[in-house]
Amino acid sequence: MPRRHLGACLGLFLACLWSGAVAASETALDLALVLAVDVSSSMAPAEQSLQRSGFIEAFRSPAVHKAIARGAHGRIAVAYVEWSGADEQTVLVPWTVIDGPDAARNFASELKRQQAGMTSISGVIGFSMTLFADLADRPARRVIDISGDGPNNDGPTIRPVRDHAVAEGITINGLPIQIPGMVSAWEFGDLDRYYADCVIGGAGAFMIPLRQADQFPAVIKTKVLREIAGPGPPPLVLHAGAQADCLSGERRRQEEEAWEGEGNP
Numbered sequence: 382m383p384r385r386h387l388g389a390c391l392g393l394f395l396a397c398l399w400s401g402a403v404a405a406s407e408t409a410l411d412l413a414l415v416l417a418v419d420v421s422s423s424m425a426p427a428e429q430s431l432q433r434s435g436f437i438e439a440f441r442s443p444a445v446h447k448a449i450a451r452g453a454h455g456r457i458a459v460a461y462v463e464w465s466g467a468d469e470q471t472v473l474v475p476w477t478v479i480d481g482p483d484a485a486r487n488f489a490s491e492l493k494r495q496q497a498g499m500t501s502i503s504g505v506i507g508f509s510m511t512l513f514a515d516l517a518d519r520p521a522r523r524v525i526d527i528s529g530d531g532p533n534n535d536g537p538t539i540r541p542v543r544d545h546a547v548a549e550g551i552t553i554n555g556l557p558i559q560i561p562g563m564v565s566a567w568e569f570g571d572l573d574r575y576y577a578d579c580v581i582g583g584a585g586a587f588m589i590p591l592r593q594a595d596q597f598p599a600v601i602k603t604k605v606l607r608e609i610a611g612p613g614p615p616p617l618v619l620h621a622g623a624q625a626d627c628l629s630g631e632r633r634r635q636e637e638e639a640w641e642g643e644g645n646p
Contacts, residue, residue, distance in 0.1 A: 410478070411452030413520035414459045414608055415509040419529030419558075421465040421500040428558060431594055432528060433492055435601035436461070440489040442602055446482040448609040456480040457609060458520065460512055461492055466499035467536025470508040476516060499535035502527060502580060503542040506553065510546055522584075524608050528556035532575050532629050539579050540627050552583030552612075556604060558591050571625060579627035585612025 418432060439445055440459075449457055461474035474491045478484065509525045525546070533539040546553060555576035573590040581588050587607065591600050626632075 409454060409518040410456050410458050410516075410520040411449075411454050411522070412457040412609060412611075413476075413513060413516055413523045414457060414605075415512055415525045416459060416461045417505045417509060417525055417527045418461070418463050419465070419500065419527075419531075420463040421529070421531065423500060423531045424529075424558075427594070428530060428560065431597040432558070432601075435597040436605075437489040437492055438598045439602040439605045440479075440485045443482070445602065445605055445609065446485055448606050449479060449485070450481075452609070453521070458516060458518070459488060461488075462505060462509065462512070464501065464505035464508070467501040467504040469499070469501070470505055472512070476512070478518075500529065500531045500533060501536035502529065502533040503539045504536040506542050506546050507537070510549065510551065513551070522611065523551045524583075525551060525553045526556070526604065526608060527553060527580060528558060530558040530560075530572070532572070532633075533579075533627075534633065538628060543580060543582050547582040550583070552586050553581050554586055554604065554608060555581045555588030556591060556600070557588060560592060560594050575625040575627070575629065578625040 416436060418436075420429065424432075449455060456478055458476050458478050459474075460472060460476045462470055462472050464470045474488060477488045477491075479488055505527065506525060513520075513523050543553060557572040557576040559572050573588070576588045576590075589600050589604055591597065
């Protein structure tokens, strides 16, 4: 073989080795998952406690440990964020790589609780997008897991922010909380439809309504398992008809403020 051809072949071979090494180093996680937990004033203390306990139980579960191990890399990164108003997001547990049962249990032990004011789903989506940029390792998938009991009523309107995140390749899943007896003035019966039409989006996006307090552990575990496993069936279609009003939270807040401005209690 002529020396120039040999040199060309060697160069191509080394280039292939380099590109393979770069690809391997770029994707070292099966999933980067932001757990975005609503702590706004509409969340009753009982809801807060049940929600927190559900995530703790999920990450202590052997089923979740096995699901992580079955991934191509056997490693995921999880961050736990509590959110309320547009500028009120707190990272309680920063990016934590979970690569086995001990790491998962350690993550669960770090979960805490607080409570704040308004409800800005758009704010926590934007905040979560900045968290993904801070990851040292590149994940194969990026997912924001949003749980809450009310519509967006603070900060940017929800759909443009949701659509921007989806355009960046991020999946947003939802856990609308609709438990009878824990309903505040900000909540409304069609929260599941609101999440389906206005909040979730991206590849394999789904939401699971939570309507009974004793469902918290099972529903959160199921949701986390689905997120670790990757895209599943098409999104749930609740019913035919007009889409939910994605500005309902903002309108309700304006009505409340106008009512109070007229001197009403």
